[in-house]
Amino acid sequence: MLGGWKFANAKDGSMAEYFHVSDAIANLAPIPDGLSDEQAAYCCDMLSTGFVSAEFGNIPIGGSVAVFGVGPIGMMAVVGARLCGAGLVIGVESKPDRASMARKFGADLVVDFTKEDPVEAIRKATGGAGVDTAIEALGSPTTFSACVSATRPGGTISNIGYHGDGDTVPIPRLDWGVGMSDKTIRTALCPGGSERMGRLMRLIQTGRVDPLAMTTHRFKFADIKRAFTMMQTKEDGMIKPLVTFG
Amino acid sequence: MLGGWKFANAKDGSMAEYFHVSDAIANLAPIPDGLSDEQAAYCCDMLSTGFVSAEFGNIPIGGSVAVFGVGPIGMMAVVGARLCGAGLVIGVESKPDRASMARKFGADLVVDFTKEDPVEAIRKATGGAGVDTAIEALGSPTTFSACVSATRPGGTISNIGYHGDGDTVPIPRLDWGVGMSDKTIRTALCPGGSERMGRLMRLIQTGRVDPLAMTTHRFKFADIKRAFTMMQTKEDGMIKPLVTFG
Amino acid sequence: MLGGWKFANAKDGSMAEYFHVSDAIANLAPIPDGLSDEQAAYCCDMLSTGFVSAEFGNIPIGGSVAVFGVGPIGMMAVVGARLCGAGLVIGVESKPDRASMARKFGADLVVDFTKEDPVEAIRKATGGAGVDTAIEALGSPTTFSACVSATRPGGTISNIGYHGDGDTVPIPRLDWGVGMSDKTIRTALCPGGSERMGRLMRLIQTGRVDPLAMTTHRFKFADIKRAFTMMQTKEDGMIKPLVTFG
Amino acid sequence: MLGGWKFANAKDGSMAEYFHVSDAIANLAPIPDGLSDEQAAYCCDMLSTGFVSAEFGNIPIGGSVAVFGVGPIGMMAVVGARLCGAGLVIGVESKPDRASMARKFGADLVVDFTKEDPVEAIRKATGGAGVDTAIEALGSPTTFSACVSATRPGGTISNIGYHGDGDTVPIPRLDWGVGMSDKTIRTALCPGGSERMGRLMRLIQTGRVDPLAMTTHRFKFADIKRAFTMMQTKEDGMIKPLVTFG
Numbered sequence: 001m002l003g004g005w006k007f008a009n010a011k012d013g014s015m016a017e018y019f020h021v022s023d024a025i026a027n028l029a030p031i032p033d034g035l036s037d038e039q040a041a042y043c044c045d046m047l048s049t050g051f052v053s054a055e056f057g058n059i060p061i062g063g064s065v066a067v068f069g070v071g072p073i074g075m076m077a078v079v080g081a082r083l084c085g086a087g088l089v090i091g092v093e094s095k096p097d098r099a100s101m102a103r104k105f106g107a108d109l110v111v112d113f114t115k116e117d118p119v120e121a122i123r124k125a126t127g128g129a130g131v132d133t134a135i136e137a138l139g140s141p142t143t144f145s146a147c148v149s150a151t152r153p154g155g156t157i158s159n160i161g162y163h164g165d166g167d168t169v170p171i172p173r174l175d176w177g178v179g180m181s182d183k184t185i186r187t188a189l190c191p192g193g194s195e196r197m198g199r200l201m202r203l204i205q206t207g208r209v210d211p212l213a214m215t216t217h218r219f220k221f222a223d224i225k226r227a228f229t230m231m232q233t234k235e236d237g238m239i240k241p242l243v244t245f246g
Numbered sequence: 247m248l249g250g251w252k253f254a255n256a257k258d259g260s261m262a263e264y265f266h267v268s269d270a271i272a273n274l275a276p277i278p279d280g281l282s283d284e285q286a287a288y289c290c291d292m293l294s295t296g297f298v299s300a301e302f303g304n305i306p307i308g309g310s311v312a313v314f315g316v317g318p319i320g321m322m323a324v325v326g327a328r329l330c331g332a333g334l335v336i337g338v339e340s341k342p343d344r345a346s347m348a349r350k351f352g353a354d355l356v357v358d359f360t361k362e363d364p365v366e367a368i369r370k371a372t373g374g375a376g377v378d379t380a381i382e383a384l385g386s387p388t389t390f391s392a393c394v395s396a397t398r399p400g401g402t403i404s405n406i407g408y409h410g411d412g413d414t415v416p417i418p419r420l421d422w423g424v425g426m427s428d429k430t431i432r433t434a435l436c437p438g439g440s441e442r443m444g445r446l447m448r449l450i451q452t453g454r455v456d457p458l459a460m461t462t463h464r465f466k467f468a469d470i471k472r473a474f475t476m477m478q479t480k481e482d483g484m485i486k487p488l489v490t491f492g
Numbered sequence: 493m494l495g496g497w498k499f500a501n502a503k504d505g506s507m508a509e510y511f512h513v514s515d516a517i518a519n520l521a522p523i524p525d526g527l528s529d530e531q532a533a534y535c536c537d538m539l540s541t542g543f544v545s546a547e548f549g550n551i552p553i554g555g556s557v558a559v560f561g562v563g564p565i566g567m568m569a570v571v572g573a574r575l576c577g578a579g580l581v582i583g584v585e586s587k588p589d590r591a592s593m594a595r596k597f598g599a600d601l602v603v604d605f606t607k608e609d610p611v612e613a614i615r616k617a618t619g620g621a622g623v624d625t626a627i628e629a630l631g632s633p634t635t636f637s638a639c640v641s642a643t644r645p646g647g648t649i650s651n652i653g654y655h656g657d658g659d660t661v662p663i664p665r666l667d668w669g670v671g672m673s674d675k676t677i678r679t680a681l682c683p684g685g686s687e688r689m690g691r692l693m694r695l696i697q698t699g700r701v702d703p704l705a706m707t708t709h710r711f712k713f714a715d716i717k718r719a720f721t722m723m724q725t726k727e728d729g730m731i732k733p734l735v736t737f738g
Numbered sequence: 739m740l741g742g743w744k745f746a747n748a749k750d751g752s753m754a755e756y757f758h759v760s761d762a763i764a765n766l767a768p769i770p771d772g773l774s775d776e777q778a779a780y781c782c783d784m785l786s787t788g789f790v791s792a793e794f795g796n797i798p799i800g801g802s803v804a805v806f807g808v809g810p811i812g813m814m815a816v817v818g819a820r821l822c823g824a825g826l827v828i829g830v831e832s833k834p835d836r837a838s839m840a841r842k843f844g845a846d847l848v849v850d851f852t853k854e855d856p857v858e859a860i861r862k863a864t865g866g867a868g869v870d871t872a873i874e875a876l877g878s879p880t881t882f883s884a885c886v887s888a889t890r891p892g893g894t895i896s897n898i899g900y901h902g903d904g905d906t907v908p909i910p911r912l913d914w915g916v917g918m919s920d921k922t923i924r925t926a927l928c929p930g931g932s933e934r935m936g937r938l939m940r941l942i943q944t945g946r947v948d949p950l951a952m953t954t955h956r957f958k959f960a961d962i963k964r965a966f967t968m969m970q971t972k973e974d975g976m977i978k979p980l981v982t983f984g
Contacts, residue, residue, distance in 0.1 A: 051799050061789050061821055062937025062946075083799055083823040087940035108944050139425060145414070163425040168391070168416035177433070179385060179409040185431040187423070199800030202825035206846050208800075297553050307543050307575055308691025308700075329553055331575040333694035354698050445554025448579035452600050454554075631917060637906070655917040660883070660908035669925070671877060671901040677923035679915070 005189075015224070029197035035205055038242060042211035043200040046240070049160055049190040050076020050137075051200070054084040056186045057133035057158040062087035064131040066122050066150055069093065069138030070102040070110070072214050072240045073160060077135045079209045082106040086133075090125055092118045092146075097237045104213065122150040136161045141170055149175035151183055159187040214240040221245050251435075261470070275443035281451055284488055288457035289446040292486070295406055295436040296322020296383075297446070300330040302432045303379035303404040308333035310377040312368050312396055315339065315384030316348040316356070318460050318486045319406060323381045325455050328352040332379075336371055338364045338392075343483045350459065368396040382407045387416055395421035397429055405433040460486040467491050497681075507716070521689035527697055530734060534703035535692040538732070541652055541682040542568020542629075543692070546576040548678045549625035549650040554579035556623040558614050558642055561585065561630030562594040562602070564706050564732045565652060569627045571701050574598040578625075582617055584610045584638075589729045596705065614642040628653045633662055641667035643675055651679040706732040713737050743927075753962070767935035773943055776980060780949035781938040784978070787898055787928040788814020788875075789938070792822040794924045795871035795896040800825035802869040804860050804888055807831065807876030808840040808848070810952050810978045811898060815873045817947045820844040824871075828863055830856045830884075835975045842951065860888040874899045879908055887913035889921055897925040952978040959983050 007014045031040045050073050059065055065081040067074050070093045081089045091102040091110040099110040111121040123130055130152035136144050139161030147157045149172055163169050176183060203209055216239045219227045227241040253260045253267075277286045296319050305311055311327040313320050316339045327335045337348040337356040345356040357367040369376055376398035382390050385407030393403045395418055409415050422429060449455055462485045465473045473487040499506045499513075523532045542565050551557055557573040559566050562585045573581045583594040583602040591602040603613040615622055622644035628636050631653030639649045641664055655661050668675060695701055708731045711719040719733040745752045769778045788811050797803055803819040805812050808831045819827045829840040829848040837848040849859040861868055868890035874882050877899030885895045887910055901907050914921060941947055954977045957965045965979040 055799055055823075060934075060937060061793055061818070062934075062939075062941045064940075080799070085793075085821040085823075087937055087944055087946060136425075144425075159425045161425055163419055163422075166419055169419050169422065169425070170414035170416060173409055173412055173415050176409075176415065177435075179382075179390075179405045179407055179415070179433050180435040182433055182435065184433075187425050187428055187430075189423075189426040189428065196798075196800075199798060199825055201800075202802075203800045206825055208825060301553055301577075306688075306691060307547055307572070308688075308693075308695045310694075326553070329577040331547075331577075333691055333698055333700060442552075442554075445552060445579055447554075448556075449554045452579055454579060628917075636917075651917045653917055655911055655914075658911055661911050661914065661917070662906035662908060665901055665904055665907050668901075668907065669927075671874075671882075671897045671899055671907070671925050672927040674925055674927065676925075679917050679920055679922075681915075681918040681920065 025194075027192045027194060027197060029194045029201065032201055032205055035201055036212075038215075038244075039204050039210070039212055040201055041242075042214070043197055043204070044192075045190050046072050046076050046211055046214070047200045047203070047209070048192065048196065049073050049188070050078075051080035051083065052188045052191055053077045053135045053137065053158045053160040054080030054086075054133075056156075056188050057081070057084065057135060058156045058184065059084045059086050059133050061085040063133065064088040064090070064126050065133045065135065066090045066092060066118075066131045066147070067102075067107070067135045067137055068118070068143045068147055069136075069161065070098050070107070071137065074135070074137035075102060075105050075214055075239070076209075076211070077137050077160070078102055078105050078107050081133070081135070083203070083208065088125070088131075090122055090131065092122075092143075095237075098239065101214070101239065105209075119146050119149045126152070131155060133158060135159075139163045141166060145170050145172050148172050148183065148185070153177060153181040153183065156184045156186060159185065212242075215242045217241040219243045271440075273438045273440060273443060275440045275447065278447055278451055281447055282458075284461075284490075285450050285456070285458055286447055287488075288460070289443055289450070290438075291436050292318050292322050292457055292460070293446045293449070293455070294438065294442065295319050295434070296324075297326035297329065298434045298437055299323045299381045299383065299404045299406040300326030300332075300379075302402075302434050303327070303330065303381060304402045304430065305330045305332050305379050307331040309379065310334040310336070310372050311379045311381065312336045312338060312364075312377045312393070313348075313353070313381045313383055314364070314389045314393055315382075315407070316344050316353070317383065320381070320383035321348060321351050321460055321485070322455075322457070323383050323406070324348055324351045324353050327379070327381070329449070329454065334371070334377075336368055336377065338368075338389075341483075344485065347460070347485065351455075365392050365395045372398070377401060379404060381405075385409045387412060391416050391418050394418050394429065394431070399423060399427040399429065402430045402432060405431065458488075461488045463487040465489045517686075519684045519686060519689060521686045521693065524693055524697055527693055528704075530707075530736075531696050531702070531704055532693055533734075534706070535689055535696070536684075537682050538564050538568050538703055538706070539692045539695070539701070540684065540688065541565050541680070542570075543572035543575065544680045544683055545569045545627045545629065545650045545652040546572030546578075546625075548648070548680050549573070549576065549627060550648040550676065551576045551578050551625050553577040555625065556580040556582070556618050557625045557627065558582045558584060558610075558623045558639070559594075559599070559627045559629055560610070560635045560639055561628070561653065562590050562599070563629065566627070566629035567594060567597050567706055567731070568701075568703070569629050569652065570594055570597050570599050573625070573627070575695070575700065580617070580623075582614055582623065584614075584635075587729075590731065593706070593731065597701075611638050611641045618644070623647060625650060627651075631655045633658060637662050637664050640664050640675065640677070645669060645673040645675065648676045648678060651677065704734075707734045709733040711735045763932075765930045765932060765935060767932045767939065770939055770943055773939055774950075776953075776982075777942050777948070777950055778939055779980075780952070781935055781942070782930075783928050784810050784814050784949055784952070785938045785941070785947070786930065786934065787811050787926070788816075789818035789821065790926045790929055791815045791873045791875065791896045791898040792818030792824075792871075794894075794926050795819070795822065795873060796894045796922065797822045797824050797871050799823040801871065802826040802828070802864050803871045803873065804828045804830060804856075804869045804885070805840075805845070805873045805875055806856070806881045806885055807874070807899065808836050808845070809875065812873070812875035813840060813843050813952055813977070814947075814949070815875050815898070816840055816843045816845050819871070819873070821941070821946065826863070826869075828860055828869065830860075830881075833975075836977065839952070839977065843947075857884050857887045864890070869893060871896060873897075877901045879904060883908050883910050886910050886921065886923070891915060891919040891921065894922045894924060897923065950980075953980045955979040957981045 065086040091107040134147035136159040311332040337353040380393035382405040557578040583599040626639035628651040803824040829845040872885035874897040
């Protein structure tokens with residue numbers, strides 16, 4: 001059910017010099033001229049996962065999208081929403097540096113959920129209707145539930161957040177229209193494939209997005225543990241670290 | 247959000263001799279020759295609601311479908327699943343007369359959830375994988391949750407059940423793949439429209455389905471209260487009553 | 493562009509005892525109990541190609557479908573249309589034995605194009621509108637053009653016919669609404685895949701279709717040349733031959 | 739089949755002070771603050787028609803798109819392709835001023851078909867494969883045919899050109915893969931609807947597109963005949979005229 005996760009969890013050695021990958025050909029793609037290795041590295045997960053949330057979001061052209069949680073994946077969900085035709089992209093985020101970067105990546109508006117109720121703010125920004133698409137990029141019951149509430153009847157909730165706790169994830173019954181409001185809930189795990197990788201790299205090549213702008217910190221490989229730790233603590237305003245060899 | 251419901255709930259008089267309907271032209275359709283009024287009456291809700299659960303179910307041709315709850319709507323979900331290409335239709339139902347009728351309407355198998363765990367039975371019947379599509383035609387947290395669990399990764403849960411109780415409807419976190427198993431949850435309320443009504447009547451006309459086979463009881467209009475009461479108590483094995491005038 | 497064709501055309505030896513197939517695992521599927529090898533053999537091409545024409549046809553539930561040419565592939569297109577929810581299936585065919593078999597496989601009506609104009613007959617059978625979906629299962633400019641004309645605005649022309657002659661295939665300009673009638677033209681070549689093969693076999697297993705009913709002639713392997721010749725001449729009312737070993 | 743055209747063709751008076759429109763409510767939408775009437779006027783046809791060609795184009799994120807003919811509708815097709823996620827947009831156009839404006843609206847490359855074969859140029863720009871989506875925004879047999887040839891197997895040809903001449907529009911048989919290359923041909927006529935109009939205006943409001951940049955000439959209402967004439971002759975580099983009252 002979660003095949004892609006085996007490298008980070010069940011199969012050891014993915015940081016070694018040589019590593020075994022079954023059917024690797026399915027995902028290999030040549031890096032085109034004009035693209036740095038550093039840029040290309042972002043395609044594998046950040047771009048692919050962030051964008052798929054928008055691709056699965058049934059965004060009508062000119063539609064409205066809310067992205068709950070603009071960490072690095074949510075940041076690429078903002079870019080993905082723009083690439084999928086959104087006419088209004090609303091980020092939901094409390095950290096000022098992330099909010100600021102989300103605006104640079106294309107968010108029209110960022111709601112600070114510590115200062116106002118995000119569902120109310122989203123409804124207000126959409127004339128009372130709610131958004132066409134809400135993207136859950138965090139992975140919490142509260143956020144998921146707010147996504148359902150912030151979506152208009154007929155709209156889509158697109159989940160890319162990893163839900164790590166609890167027995168159940170709650171759908172708010174009334175805001176779900178007691179099961180009859182034609183709201184669709186989709187989920188995705190980072191899709192791969194050579195063709196897709198080629199197309200994602202093309203988007204960097206033709207200037208649609210520069211993922212390097214997410215890089216707040218750089219490390220040598222010897223310091224990779226520090227990079228991992230900071231990804232968890234998110235200290236010093238870390239959004240995305242880049243680890244280089246040699 | 248639930249426009250169609252106003253007639254039964256917010257707008258009085260729908261049983262009177264004359265009744266006001268806004269924009270009625272949008273749903274009017276001539277009853278073709280060879281179709282009785284009684285047959286046509288079933289199109290408005292039973293067929294339209296039951297079928298849409300299959301239409302929204304992304305059923306691959308030859309795919310497997312489980313229908314949780316085969317009351318009259320679920321019965322038409324069984325027919326809808328067959329019409330949408332299902333190669334295996336599993337009903338989940340404990341009442342023997344309903345199970346029997348579901349088989350007549352095309353269920354390949356009916357699981358009695360009082361005798362075995364339906365999720366286990368469904369997995370067993372699908373080689374361990376789970377169904378491509380689970381249809382929730384009852385409207386309970388337990389059933390909804392079982393639908394998510396009984397669906398294979400990449401499959402669809404199609405809800406037409408009315409969820410009347412509780413603050414939330416629970417998604418089982420692990421069987422939902424912690425939000426990453428690409429399971430889609432859709433909902434629908436009975437769709438209308440003249441064109442659709444014409445197509446539903448055609449299905450009766452060309453012998454694809456005879457909804458009259460669901461009629462277990464008949465009433466004169468004077469006894470309509472008794473019909474309504476029995477629909478709630480479901481006594482005497484009632485599946486669907488038919489009320490006639492004059 | 494036409495990968496699947498290499499076995500019959502560019503790569504020799506497909507009738508030998510042992511034959512090399514690259515990435516064969518992608519298409520292998522176990523034949524379930526209760527299915528004969530003879531039935532299973534029909535899944536590879538007849539069922540998969542015939543059905544995909546309906547799957548690509550955007551058939552609304554209860555919609556109308558015309559199948560132009562009911563040879564063995566067209567026969568399975570008729571079954572596919574029924575499996576995809578068609579409320580009315582019209583075959584277009586002049587050979588009486590094929591027309592008769594098409595009716596057994598589910599066609600509601602068969603139009604003999606040597607006795608009446610098929611486009612007119614189809615419009616008449618659909619109240620003047622034309623069908624929701626026209627399937628081209630022959631591969632001729634005349635038939636293709638008639639498919640476009642017989643389809644209602646907003647409908648779909650689904651081509652599975654092999655077009656072997658001429659520089660161009662003609663779209664009738666006016667019946668195509670001068671390029672503005674929202675008619676979609678799709679094409680398909682027999683899709684494969686283990687999962688699909690499993691689902692197609694399930695449809696035989698659960699009694700949705702019995703392809704053996706198409707078998708008009710049987711041959712021993714030693715007489716295979718005669719079988720091939722008769723498939724071209726279609727003499728003696730041949731629809732589909734079955735060749736057995738040993 | 740071509741309902742929207744009645745105002746310009748079959749129903750007189752659309753330039754009068756008062757004009758009758760049936761069911762006008764279906765298309766009415768309030769112009770939001772910050773949008774000029776002049777900008778809003780472009781939504782009714784230019785944006786809606788241009789964009790729908792991209793919406794119907796099945797453009798994968800980061801995919802490649804060719805737009806044949808970048809007049810005002812094609813210009814908006816370029817913008818639409820960008821809004822629908824294209825990673826590479828190729829215009830086909832010989833007029834230098836139009837080519838230049840297409841680049842400003844987002845074309846990555848413009849091919850001059852008088853100087854090189856556009857199909858060859860498109861294949862070269864896509865590594866030999868052809869584009870995922872070709873948009874026909876001119877309405878000629880030659881262009882339509884080139885669109886089919888320039889599209890990769892599995893891709894989509896999206897037609898918005900009005901085809902005014904000839905009995906048939908030709909599909910090039912071999913480049914169509916003899917009817918088996920899974921190339922889809924779609925067509926569209928300018929879609930309307932209040933919701934759509936609102937979303938199109940939002941795209942202007944949030945700075946995704948400024949259609950006024952297409953305005954090369956301005957006229958008073960008294961000179962409207964001159965504007966119509968120049969739209970046909972396209973003299974003086976006219977792309978789009980704007981006519982004002984009072």
